[in-house]
Amino acid sequence: MVISYLGGECFKVTFGDLTIAINPPGKSSKLATSKFGADIALVSLPHEDFNGTENASFGERQPFVISGAGEYEVKGVAVRGFGAPTTYDKQATINTIYSISLEGMNLCFLGAMGSAELPAAAKQEVDEVDILFIPVGGGEVLDHAAAYKLAVQLGPKVIVPMHYDAAALKSFLKEAGAEGTKAEEKLTVKRKDLEGKEAEVVVLGA
Numbered sequence: 001m002v003i004s005y006l007g008g009e010c011f012k013v014t015f016g017d018l019t020i021a022i023n024p025p026g027k028s029s030k031l032a033t034s035k036f037g038a039d040i041a042l043v044s045l046p047h048e049d050f051n052g053t054e055n056a057s058f059g060e061r062q063p064f065v066i067s068g069a070g071e072y073e074v075k076g077v078a079v080r081g082f083g084a085p086t087t088y089d090k091q092a093t094i095n096t097i098y099s100i101s102l103e104g105m106n107l108c109f110l111g112a113m114g115s116a117e118l119p120a121a122a123k124q125e126v127d128e129v130d131i132l133f134i135p136v137g138g139g140e141v142l143d144h145a146a147a148y149k150l151a152v153q154l155g156p157k158v159i160v161p162m163h164y165d166a167a168a169l170k171s172f173l174k175e176a177g178a179e180g181t182k183a184e185e186k187l188t189v190k191r192k193d194l195e196g197k198e199a200e201v202v203v204l205g206a
Contacts, residue, residue, distance in 0.1 A: 001103050003131075003187040005204035006034045008049060009111065009162050011133065015103055018075055021063060022098075022109055022133075026052030032206075037061030040074050044096045044111025047088055068096055069121075077102045082122035086114040088140050097122050104191040105130040108154065112163070116146040130194050131187075132156035135163035136172040144172035151176075157197040160187070160204060169203065176201050 001015040008031040009023040021038035025031040026048040037058030043051045043065065056063045064074045069083040078101040086095040097118070100107040108129045118126070134151055135141035141163050142150065151159050161172050173179050176199070183205035 001105065001189055003160070003189070003204065005160070005162065005206050007032050007206035009044070009135065010034070012036060012038070018077070020077070020100070021056035023050040023111065024052045024055045025049050027054070038063040040077060041065045042079070042098055042109065043067040044098065044109065045086075045088055045093060047093070050112065080125060082119050082125070084113065084115070084119040084122070086112060088112050088114070097126070099126050105189070105194070107131045107133070108156065109133040110135060112141050114140050114142065116142060116150045118150075126154065129154050129156040131158045131160060131189070133160045133162055136161045137164040137168040144168055144175050147172060148175040151199060156199060157194045159199055159201045161201065173201065173203075
């Protein structure tokens with residue numbers, strides 16, 4: 001599995017011939033956009049910063065779009081979504097937390113989460129997290145301290161920060177005791193690579 005970070009909360013996850021787009025920004029977003037073909041697109045929140053599924057379409061490749069709570073299985077990928085009330089861009093809305101199972105690994109994507117308290121359904125169902133994607137930028141999403149506290153509670157093997165500026169990332173790395181962590185171009189990982197890891201912070205360059 002190869003994970004690339006495209007800025008904001010946008011990730012491209014590929015394994016074999018399958019590609020997943022997570023929270024691609026729309027054309028009217030102020031965030032930088034990237035266009036690539038995906039088989040599955042996950043949208044955690046109905047906002048132009050995260051719901052640009054048109055940018056996950058390329059040629060004849062049109063993604064199956066998942067944009068809310070529920071259980072889904074698409075092309076061998078199991079996805080569970082858990083809704084949580086939040087406020088984004090000064091609007092009350094619902095943010096969806098996603099649990100994604102593929103290649104024997106469990107990914108947890110928290111989206112634009114503003115509260116360090118998981119919704120009850122997610123708290124019961126989200127366990128044995130291998131890779132956690134968590135916002136750390138503060139403002140309307142978790143700040144560095146709340147993000148790290150929640151990450152520790154979830155007990156992931158790897159933590160991938162997102163939705164930050166340089167100052168917020170520096171504060172998060174200090175909070176996590178991971179100062180000096182250098183950004184990597186991408187994360188290439190197999191199940192066996194995660195053995196023995198505990199809350200290891202991986203910074204991906206956008």
